[in-house]
Amino acid sequence: MKQYDLIVIGGGPGGYPGAAAAAAKGWKVALVEARDLGGTCLNRGCIPTKTLLHTTELYRDVQGELALGTMEGAVNVNPAALFAQKVAVTEKLRAGVADLMKRNKVDVLCGHGKVLAPGKVEVTSAEGSEVYETERILLAAGSVPARIPVPGSDLPGVITSDELLDGEANVPARLVIIGGGVIGVEIASVYAALGTEVTILEMLPKILPNMDKEISQNLTQILKKRGIAVKTGAALKEITRGEGGLICHYMVKEKPEEVAADLVLMATGRRANLAGLCAEDLGLEVNRGIVVNDRFETNVPGIWAIGDAISGSIQLAHAATAQAQAAVAYMAGETPKIHLDLVPACIYTSPEIAAVGLTEEQAKEAGFAAKAKKALLHGNAKTIITHQERSFIKVVYDEETHVVLGAQLMAARASDMIDEYAVAIAQKLTMEQMASLIRPHPTFCEAADDAFTL
Amino acid sequence: MNTPRELKYAKTHEWVKEEDGLYVIGITDYAQDALGSLVFVNLPELDDEFEAGDAFCDVESVKAVSDVMTPITGRVVEVNEALLDAPELLNEDPYGAWIAKFEGEIEEDLLDAEEYEEFCENEAE
Numbered sequence: 001m002k003q004y005d006l007i008v009i010g011g012g013p014g015g016y017p018g019a020a021a022a023a024a025k026g027w028k029v030a031l032v033e034a035r036d037l038g039g040t041c042l043n044r045g046c047i048p049t050k051t052l053l054h055t056t057e058l059y060r061d062v063q064g065e066l067a068l069g070t071m072e073g074a075v076n077v078n079p080a081a082l083f084a085q086k087v088a089v090t091e092k093l094r095a096g097v098a099d100l101m102k103r104n105k106v107d108v109l110c111g112h113g114k115v116l117a118p119g120k121v122e123v124t125s126a127e128g129s130e131v132y133e134t135e136r137i138l139l140a141a142g143s144v145p146a147r148i149p150v151p152g153s154d155l156p157g158v159i160t161s162d163e164l165l166d167g168e169a170n171v172p173a174r175l176v177i178i179g180g181g182v183i184g185v186e187i188a189s190v191y192a193a194l195g196t197e198v199t200i201l202e203m204l205p206k207i208l209p210n211m212d213k214e215i216s217q218n219l220t221q222i223l224k225k226r227g228i229a230v231k232t233g234a235a236l237k238e239i240t241r242g243e244g245g246l247i248c249h250y251m252v253k254e255k256p257e258e259v260a261a262d263l264v265l266m267a268t269g270r271r272a273n274l275a276g277l278c279a280e281d282l283g284l285e286v287n288r289g290i291v292v293n294d295r296f297e298t299n300v301p302g303i304w305a306i307g308d309a310i311s312g313s314i315q316l317a318h319a320a321t322a323q324a325q326a327a328v329a330y331m332a333g334e335t336p337k338i339h340l341d342l343v344p345a346c347i348y349t350s351p352e353i354a355a356v357g358l359t360e361e362q363a364k365e366a367g368f369a370a371k372a373k374k375a376l377l378h379g380n381a382k383t384i385i386t387h388q389e390r391s392f393i394k395v396v397y398d399e400e401t402h403v404v405l406g407a408q409l410m411a412a413r414a415s416d417m418i419d420e421y422a423v424a425i426a427q428k429l430t431m432e433q434m435a436s437l438i439r440p441h442p443t444f445c446e447a448a449d450d451a452f453t454l
Numbered sequence: 455m456n457t458p459r460e461l462k463y464a465k466t467h468e469w470v471k472e473e474d475g476l477y478v479i480g481i482t483d484y485a486q487d488a489l490g491s492l493v494f495v496n497l498p499e500l501d502d503e504f505e506a507g508d509a510f511c512d513v514e515s516v517k518a519v520s521d522v523m524t525p526i527t528g529r530v531v532e533v534n535e536a537l538l539d540a541p542e543l544l545n546e547d548p549y550g551a552w553i554a555k556f557e558g559e560i561e562e563d564l565l566d567a568e569e570y571e572e573f574c575e576n577e578a579e
Contacts, residue, residue: 006464213496213499214496217494217496217497217538218494220538220539221494221538221539224539345533374519376514378493378516379518390493390494
């Protein structure tokens with residue numbers, strides 16, 4: 001038995017920064033991970049998709065140049081090499097995480113972590129089980145893809161992002177994606193560029209249902225232009241195997257329809273990864289995730305939880321990181337200095353989508369006299385130079401005080417531009433204050449001049 | 455400029471047609487010509503409620519965004535979603551490419567075709 005100040009269960013973007021933050025306080029820390037360091041984000045999520053998107057978007061750009069005549073010759077994507085590159089990228093980042101743990105003297109325990117009781121964690125690997133004692137426990141077990149329980153959802157060829165992103169190159173002729181959320185639209189973009197015939201089936205009336213309405217509309221238009229079939233209000237009923245491959249049967253406005261595929265991706269959300277996480281008699285309160293208070297404490301003293309594994313999670317890597325750092329600060333009796341309620345969300349389509357704070361609708365519901373200022377990037381030089389699709393920036397502000405409340409961007413490099421808007425919201429800056437800055441020209445970010453000018 | 459006789463017109467350049475107890479709204483030929491090539495339409499959603507004089511939609515050309523107003527106080531019961539994929543229909547066929555159908559009451563003095571043509575001529579001067 002060993003004594004730790006903190007054992008973190010889960011080595012993803014929540015767990016490892018939490019372990020590092022605790023170690024920086026001089027605590028003796030162990031990090032338990034059953035699979036690979038870096039968790040879903042690094043191994044089966046954000047990083048693999050962005051690697052695939054980087055090359056496929058570049059390929060799309062080159063095709064655009066070929067059409068213009070500014071480039072000549074034949075260019076093809078090599079899927080096997082692309083997936084090998086994805087492995088190389090994840091290995092490099094994983095080594096970085098391992099190094100960070102080593103530098104912080106965090107013990108990385110490989111195996112499945114299970115809380116037996118407050119202060120007692122069992123780690124089970126192929127070599128056997130060992131029980132470790134600890135002052136505190138941080139649950140950062142993340143989430144796993146959820147399959148919707150329709151007949152045929154377990155047929156061979158029906159996969160989730162785990163199998164798609166953790167495996168070898170798999171480029172089907174026809175791909176049906178169930179779910180038009182973030183994962184669905186990003187994977188659709190990758191495969192459409194690789195020449196796959198892609199269909200998205202979304203049950204709700206629009207894709208990216210949690211985003212500003214105009215973003216959904218704009219993206220739908222762009223995806224369709226790229227040859228992706230977008231079916232909304234489409235409820236999947238069953239998947240069967242027929243002569244033409246996998247057949248997805250779905251209903252649109254009470255009418256049955258079907259689409260054939262060689263591969264079906266279930267991108268229907270993720271659920272908290274709680275399997276075997278705790279002994280049953282621990283009594284941990286769970287409601288679609290671990291229930292925590294605003295200090296990330298569970299109902300069991302000495303156990304904290306953060307990230308995708310908690311109830312009502314927003315399922316973003318950077319949110320988990322911030323929550324883990326905050327949880328460690330609370331453990332140490334400090335008040336964290338992080339704006340936990342202000343989490344930027346990014347989608348790496350082309351153009352990129354990024355949002356922070358409130359949409360106009362949310363701001364009105366929250367009781368603000370909210371207005372939105374929209375700036376179009378049709379005339380933005382960089383947008384024209386790089387042949388971008390329709391791009392815009394929308395800033396939501398309080399009509400009386402002009403304080404910035406939220407921003408939604410759909411523009412090239414939106415994910416890199418969103419922090420300026422987050423700063424404005426966090427610091428309660430006004431439209432006029434934000435408009436008073438000199439921004440460099442020519443850039444994408446100079447479109448903010450227009451967006452903040454009333 | 456094409457101005458179908460059977461339609462009613464708002465001074466903000468929308469046309470209105472009564473059809474099966476509903477009001478169908480679109481933008482006029484004059485409006486589409488003034489806006490130039492349209493690249494995006496921000497449509498209302500079903501069941502959205504508006505008052506006469508409200509902007510219920512906006513249309514976007516490479517030059518600018520323009521609000522489309524409703525002369526009707528009421529509720530959107532149908533939206534022409536074909537415009538999302540093909541906003542250029544508003545340029546090609548302004549009187550065929552309706553934007554939305556409303557249930558409610560007209561609460562604005564609308565012009566007939568002749569009056570609207572005259573109004574546009576004066577506006578052009």
